[in-house]
Amino acid sequence: MTWLGAADFAAVVDAATKAPSMHNSQPWRFRLGSEHVDLLLDRDRQLAVADPTGWASRVACGAALFNLRLALAVRSRPASVRLLPDRQDTGLLARLTPAPGRPPNPAEQRLYRAVPRRSSNRAPFLDKPVPTGVRAELIAAARAENAWLDLLLGPAAVEATAELVQLADEALRGDPAYRQELTAWTRDDASAADGVPVAAGGPAPSPGDLLPRRDFGGPRLTGLLDFEREPLIAVLGGISDWPADQLQVGQALQRVLLTATDLSLAASMFSQPIEVPAVREQLRLALGRHGAPQMLLRFGYAPPTVASPRRPVDEVLEVVGVD
8 A cells, every 4th residue: 555646646746846946947856655755856957057056956846845745735644754864865855754644724725725826926016015914924934944034124124135136146147157057948938848938037137126137038128117116025044054954945935935825925036145155145144144045035916927837747756666
């Protein structure tokens, strides 16, 4: 007897793959054993230039792990999780085994319903403030996964952080290999199963942007639209910066993003200041945190935009040792 049948395994993996990843590279694989599910790093999809250490891939896989946990929980098959269970196999990121069965709680059900609706929104948001109670729920979502979420309050904090994003973005764009890799993951083919479609990449960046965005080939703003004057910006981080911490923060990232989706918030991510070590350290010091920042996020209200595609489920799963 096995923990999951083939159909259930495919369904929970389908939910897991809805997680975000840098350039929508989808650096994950999933393996079903008789009494466990493994989350594996797909090294062929790790970004050589933007993610040489594997940090971004591990955060993305952590986000996929949270979706996997949710999908199992709503099927009344919750899992126990061991991060990095095999020191000899660094590509084995997590192993899930059966936990005592129980019905899903309301929070799990709400977050699971948000999984297919979540996507990064790189378009302008409305000049509509996010209520205090909603902000508190985002902070609580990060804390529930042993991470922290600092909201940047006041124009001075926002502008100082925006300067760090701009500094990092300029450093990255100055590298021809970085620009080439970004172009390689930009998609103008509607049938593509990975990468960022031009339609989902948001408007082209302009020199006056408060928060510089990556250029995925989108059109220039018409002048009738502009980015919000006072965006709600937050920084997500964890206890430390080891691979297991990055996986844990990835789970927190997804819980925060799904909480935002459930609360009708749009969200986008800016990892440029995390990708440049010197800028990341400046950001950590500015926040007064011991743990390293792992992601910068922008929240607000906005109409939905085009979502990035996902690969077919059968490309990312395998079954071993199951009759």
